Amino acid sequence: MKLLQVQERIKKEDIGGFLFSSIPSVFYLSRFHSTNAYVLLTENRKLFITDSRYYEGAKEKLKDWEVVLIGKKNKKQIEELSEIINQLKIKKLGFEEDRTTVSFYRKLKEVVISELVGFSGFLNPFRASKTEEEINIIRKAVEKTDRVFAYILEKIPQAKDELDLRRMIINQIFLEGGEGESFPAIVASGKNSAVPHHETSHAKIEKNQPVLIDMGMVYEGYCSDFTRTVFYGKVDREFEKIYHIVKEAHLAAVEKVKAGVPVKEIDLAARKVIEKYGYGDYFLHSTGHGVGIEIHEPPRVSHLSEEVLLKNAVITIEPGIYIPGKYGVRLENIVVVREKGCEVLTQTSLQPVSIT
Structure with missing residues (x-):
């Protein structure tokens, strides 16, 4: 104990x-x-x-x-x-x-x-190395968050603006048995998606634009964290290209996750992919962070970190590319660090999604 x-x-x-x-x-x-x-x-x-x-x-x-x-x-x-x-x-x-x-x-x-x-x-x-009981609570929180996202996808065309979609998210969190948001949900449409921590506003959700949704719930005292970027309408080719780069960076980082691995290697794995395609200057934050009772806990998954991944740590993997004045893409999953790799808790697909 x-x-x-x-x-x-x-x-x-x-x-x-x-x-x-x-x-x-x-x-x-x-x-x-x-x-x-x-x-x-x-x-x-x-x-x-x-x-x-x-x-x-x-x-x-x-x-x-x-x-x-x-x-x-x-x-x-x-x-x-x-x-x-x-x-x-x-x-x-x-x-x-x-x-x-x-x-x-x-x-x-x-x-x-x-x-x-x-x-x-x-x-x-x-706190960094979770018990299996803690991991099971977070797993349930993640499962519920996945269901919230699946519900919200269908509501994007009906939303009056970003805040209206956030209202729907909050309502669905409670309907799923959550205790509330683990942080104020980010709904960033159009060029707002190029701001990593955009403050959800009354901006209209226009067609033929991306919509970035970053959200999480508190369940039995523990947090979930989740981000997807979808496209509402006809997909822009440059957006689609950037999306696949971010997805590749995400998977490269996940591949590196294992107990005993220096935390910086996780961040560098994602960063190298994005730099390879010439978008290094548009990756504006670290690759992830620990999650538990608080939405941000050690370790910070950064190339500046000197920490080593502990067995049963729960972290996010969330690389992104943000083109000022145009759009941004971020893809985030929660994973559990295991001895021989990691367990991905988020089950929502990383495949691109367009809403008509």
Whole structure:
């Protein structure tokens, strides 16, 4: 169990305990959603600390945790939190320096007797390599996202504009059992598709133009991520050429995915294909990223990365080419890193699609 491994690392780091304060970390460790909660771990204790809005629900769900209520006294929560920490007589207390505000750090330092020891990415090694249970949740999220896309394809001619199509996407996510978007869906039509992270707008979806759809859902606390670029109307020949280059780059990157492979090799495999056809300057972002509780998690699949792919990591492969003022193409799948290759979770075809 990952929680025991986290506690083992706390012991190995020679700190008496660790205070997790960020929403993703608290959920990862407890599997309980709260906008105001802390997880305090020591070598042999696990405390879930929250206010009255979540206390009863946490007590009901977290049977093997010490669930502690704060906000019940005429005191500031930081003071109540410090009392709990001080009672445990922790000499050195780890905290998430990369996810903690300067204000919170200063206040905590004033009231705890512990020496505060900051860590960046303390949970990254645990979160990067998923359990099979986590992978199965993401697999279901991806299956549902595939179905959302299949439904949305038929709705493109009916959409009033980009935002109207996004509305349909959101509605279908809920109908599929999702908890919401994993990020604001991008619907980019025509020349807007040449902007990698176009902000979905009231732009009309015109015929004989491409439509780039980048979307994902949250399912049981985990994210999916998916991109396809389709053509609405008669396909432009240059667009079709670029589409096939991006597809070739995508497949070249997927072919490289295997546990133990340097992350940069995945990005370079896609980049070399695009450069070979003379479009290197139009590939404007890295090839992918990790996915899990958050839509962007380590590793960043970039040629600048010094990381190595971990077994059971879940990453995206999403190369793209963007021609300013004309159009862009991006194709994205989610894959699981395995010992001898990868498992592609996204089942939607990479074949070009035109909508009439």
